[in-house]
Amino acid sequence: MVAVAQHPNIELRTLAEVVKVSGYIGNFDVTIKQKAKYVDWDLCTGCGTCWEKCPSKKIRNEYDLGIGLRTAIHKVFPQAVPGKPYIDAANCTKLTKGKCGICEKVCPTQAIRFDDKDELITEEVGAIVMATGYDLFHWEETYGEYGYGKYPDVVSSLYFERLVSAGGPTGGKIVRPSDGKEPRSVAFIKCVGSRDDTKGKSYCSRACCMYTAKHAYQVKDKIADSEAYVFYMDVRTAGKNYEEFYQRSLNSGARYIRGRVSKIYPRGDRLVLKSEDTLLGMPIEVEADMVVLATAMVPSEGAAELAKTIGFSTDKDGFFQEAHPKLQPVETFSAGVYLAGACQGPKDIPDTVAQASAAAVKVCGLFSKTELATEPMIVEIDSDKCSGCGFCVPICPYNALSLADLSYRGHHGTATREIAEVNPSLCQGCGACIPACRTLALSLKGYSNEQLVAEVDALCL
Amino acid sequence: MSIDNNSWNPKIIVFACNWCTYAAADLAGLNHLQYPADVRIIRTPCSGRMDPMLVLRAFNRGADGVLLSG
Amino acid sequence: MKKRVGVFVCDCGTNIASVVDTGKVAEYASTLPGVVYATTYKYMCSDPGQELVRNSIQEHQLEQLVIASCSPRMHEKTFRKAAEAGGLNGYMFEMVNIREQNSWVHPDREEATRKAQDLVRMGVSKVLRNKPLQVATVPIRKKAMVIGGGIAGMQAALDIAEAGHQVVLVEREATIGGKMTQLDKTFPTMDCAA
Ligand SMILES: Cc1cc2nc3c(=O)[nH]c(=O)nc-3n(C[C@H](O)[C@H](O)[C@H](O)COP(=O)(O)OP(=O)(O)OC[C@H]3O[C@@H](n4cnc5c(N)ncnc54)[C@H](O)[C@@H]3O)c2cc1C
Numbered sequence: 001m002v003a004v005a006q007h008p009n010i011e012l013r014t015l016a017e018v019v020k021v022s023g024y025i026g027n028f029d030v031t032i033k034q035k036a037k038y039v040d041w042d043l044c045t046g047c048g049t050c051w052e053k054c055p056s057k058k059i060r061n062e063y064d065l066g067i068g069l070r071t072a073i074h075k076v077f078p079q080a081v082p083g084k085p086y087i088d089a090a091n092c093t094k095l096t097k098g099k100c101g102i103c104e105k106v107c108p109t110q111a112i113r114f115d116d117k118d119e120l121i122t123e124e125v126g127a128i129v130m131a132t133g134y135d136l137f138h139w140e141e142t143y144g145e146y147g148y149g150k151y152p153d154v155v156s157s158l159y160f161e162r163l164v165s166a167g168g169p170t171g172g173k174i175v176r177p178s179d180g181k182e183p184r185s186v187a188f189i190k191c192v193g194s195r196d197d198t199k200g201k202s203y204c205s206r207a208c209c210m211y212t213a214k215h216a217y218q219v220k221d222k223i224a225d226s227e228a229y230v231f232y233m234d235v236r237t238a239g240k241n242y243e244e245f246y247q248r249s250l251n252s253g254a255r256y257i258r259g260r261v262s263k264i265y266p267r268g269d270r271l272v273l274k275s276e277d278t279l280l281g282m283p284i285e286v287e288a289d290m291v292v293l294a295t296a297m298v299p300s301e302g303a304a305e306l307a308k309t310i311g312f313s314t315d316k317d318g319f320f321q322e323a324h325p326k327l328q329p330v331e332t333f334s335a336g337v338y339l340a341g342a343c344q345g346p347k348d349i350p351d352t353v354a355q356a357s358a359a360a361v362k363v364c365g366l367f368s369k370t371e372l373a374t375e376p377m378i379v380e381i382d383s384d385k386c387s388g389c390g391f392c393v394p395i396c397p398y399n400a401l402s403l404a405d406l407s408y409r410g411h412h413g414t415a416t417r418e419i420a421e422v423n424p425s426l427c428q429g430c431g432a433c434i435p436a437c438r439t440l441a442l443s444l445k446g447y448s449n450e451q452l453v454a455e456v457d458a459l460c461l
Numbered sequence: 462m463s464i465d466n467n468s469w470n471p472k473i474i475v476f477a478c479n480w481c482t483y484a485a486a487d488l489a490g491l492n493h494l495q496y497p498a499d500v501r502i503i504r505t506p507c508s509g510r511m512d513p514m515l516v517l518r519a520f521n522r523g524a525d526g527v528l529l530s531g
Numbered sequence: 532m533k534k535r536v537g538v539f540v541c542d543c544g545t546n547i548a549s550v551v552d553t554g555k556v557a558e559y560a561s562t563l564p565g566v567v568y569a570t571t572y573k574y575m576c577s578d579p580g581q582e583l584v585r586n587s588i589q590e591h592q593l594e595q596l597v598i599a600s601c602s603p604r605m606h607e608k609t610f611r612k613a614a615e616a617g618g619l620n621g622y623m624f625e626m627v628n629i630r631e632q633n634s635w636v637h638p639d640r641e642e643a644t645r646k647a648q649d650l651v652r653m654g655v656s657k658v659l660r661n662k663p664l665q666v667a668t669v670p671i672r673k674k675a676m677v678i679g680g681g682i683a684g685m686q687a688a689l690d691i692a693e694a695g696h697q698v699v700l701v702e703r704e705a706t707i708g709g710k711m712t713q714l715d716k717t718f719p720t721m722d723c724a725a
Pocket residue numbers: 016017018131132133134135157158161207211214300301302303306340341342343347348349350352678679680681682683684701702703704707708709710711714716717718719
């Protein structure tokens with residue numbers, strides 16, 4: 001992460017979103033909305049005085065999935081890059097009610113800027129790599145049998161990661177949300193929202209088999225005399241050293257039960273999981289202190305709109321569509337726009353990194369040329385015939401046509417009139433404009449009326 | 462005139478968009494699917510290029526059917 | 532532009548020739564107005580096939596080419612280059628699809644051969660109306676944008692930057708790192724994520 005921030009060739013823009021893209025391969029104009037940070041990061045040293053003194057302290061920490069609290073001015077997590085804080089405007093009393101301003105007073109470098117505003121910035125680039133990743137499936141909305149999120153001790157795998165993380169809010173101690181006690185028995189359920197046509201997604205999320213094996217191992221490793229149950233449909237370990245990793249988890253004593261959990265309900269301060277053990281062919285009941293759901297990966301919020309803004313498509317599940325599933329896995333249908341990571345479909349880190357490097361190579365390949373040949377089969381305009389009616393202009397799906405002034409010598413000296421003009425870089429040669437022109441001023445090179453009529457005539461001989 | 466009259470060879474002109482229908486016709490070939498040989502395909506850069514004039518021209522010259530696909 | 536069309540009918544090994552009588556097609560082609568040379572060849576796209584195109588352009592002063600073979604979606608670029616190597620403008624050439632849209636879909640030799648002849652006639656008729664086209668170029672801005680700063684975006688940005696190009700990395704959150712920073716140790720190596 002730090003390597004990215006420190007690289008002289010990388011300009012980092014956080015709290016920023018792409019709002020508009022125009023142009024074409026080699027020549028994109030991208031408009032970015034840089035959101036207000038309320039802190040001048042050039043002055044800020046990241047000393048932390050501000051967030052220590054900020055009185056708005058009771059805000060749910062989203063990064064830790066609500067395990068801890070945070071202040072209004074804050075860093076997302078201690079090792080955040082860039083390592084500077086920003087003010088969450090919705091929760092800052094100075095920005096909402098005009099009261100407080102403590103951070104401004106305590107900041108030793110006078111870096112606080114309450115008057116900071118969102119701004120629009122335009123970047124001129126030649127290629128775009130999409131790497132917007134994934135979100136997790138909202139199981140609370142559909143999985144009633146798991147309690148719709150009502151049982152505090154039924155959590156997601158990402159929540160479990162925050163618990164078990166040495167740098168996390170509990171310092172790596174596994175405790176359950178309801179009473180803060182260390183669970184003796186933890187049950188894991190895989191494929192929650194994945195491979196479930198009725199309630200979730202039809203696809204496999206690919207990383208869950210492996211991270212659940214990791215989690216089960218971590219329970220056995222960190223909690224003495226603990227039980228880890230894993231409810232599964234299949235165990236898929238197709239990856240280098242993956243099967244061995246899973247075996248290690250089994251050897252640590254994790255108990256794998258083949259079956260889908262049909263119901264979870266509380267009994268005392270514990271949870272009961274009802275399932276079928278399909279290998280034994282009989283119903284089974286397991287009591288656990290905590291349940292961890294491996295939820296499906298879904299496209300990140302706003303991904304579909306972003307694809308539309310840039311001009312390429314998404315697949316049936318909303319992930320970015322690659323140009324060809326086998327032969328062009330990092331290209332999109334939009335030339336010069338490439339894909340990396342989970343935005344293209346669920347994947348784990350090794351696959352993500354491999355695809356990211358592949359996308360980078362595509363970009364470098366493009367950049368190894370200084371110019372790009374353009375397809376010559378585009379529209380040409382006969383200025384003598386064009387009446388300047390402008391009918392063709394709105395027809396072009398690529399905005400390649402416009403009206404421009406033409407000077408010509410008339411009976412009474414030079415005069416000007418408007419005629420259609422084509423931007424050769426934008427014209428894709430689709431020919432949609434041709435029938436719109438009543439004066440036959442437009443012609444598509446390589447597919448002229450004369451050529452097509454000759455073909456028709458030759459076939460109908 | 463009956464279609465299953467074997468002696469009749471209709472002239473069918475297809476205007477096929479290079480990116481979809483033309484590619485699909487190639488795919489049909491790749492899979493060795495079969496269809497009547499009376500079909501003659503003209504490649505267009507996009508179905509947007511279609512001009513009603515071309516359809517009329519084909520009929521005018523004696524085509525029995527015209528298929529626009531894109 | 533003089534009308535001197537050369538027609539090349541490809542056997543594609545047996546892919547075309549087993550159904551279409553290519554010799555008959557070439558023979559028919561040579562009777563078409565404007566055609567000064569017509570031949571068949573086993574594999575038009577092969578090196579010797581392309582050499583045949585180059586040499587024939589010189590030998591018969593061809594001004595237009597029609598190649599009846601596989602789909603233009605396969606080899607249009609190949610033959611355009613061959614035409615250029617022979618000294619012609621690459622757009623004075625038309626390709627006629629007698630494989631994907633003929634020999635592979637019609638089993639009847641007679642019908643397929645007739646269709647191939649029709650298609651060649653269409654190609655010749657069109658190419659006689661072709662005009663030389665010039666390929667223009669646009670400059671490339673050697674700066675990339677990466678949208679999303681998770682492990683995917685960071686890796687892509689670093690690789691591009693290491694290759695010596697400018698990169699703008701746009702991240703929606705206040706920090707880069709994405710989901711990976713929320714993970715503890717990661718499989719399969721169990722090294723730390725952040
Ligand atoms: C619980 C859990 C445990 C896991 N454990 C492992 C493991 O041990 N080993 C392993 O290999 N894999 C593991 N994975 C999988 C791993 O998280 C992913 O493979 C990896 O994070 C994918 O990286 P990414 O960069 O594609 O996506 P992300 O990490 O999701 O990053 C995407 C980034 O893009 C940003 N973004 C999104 N939309 C926009 C936008 N419109 N504009 C700008 N920025 C945007 C996001 O804020 C984010 O920073 C685990 C996953 C889960 C859920």
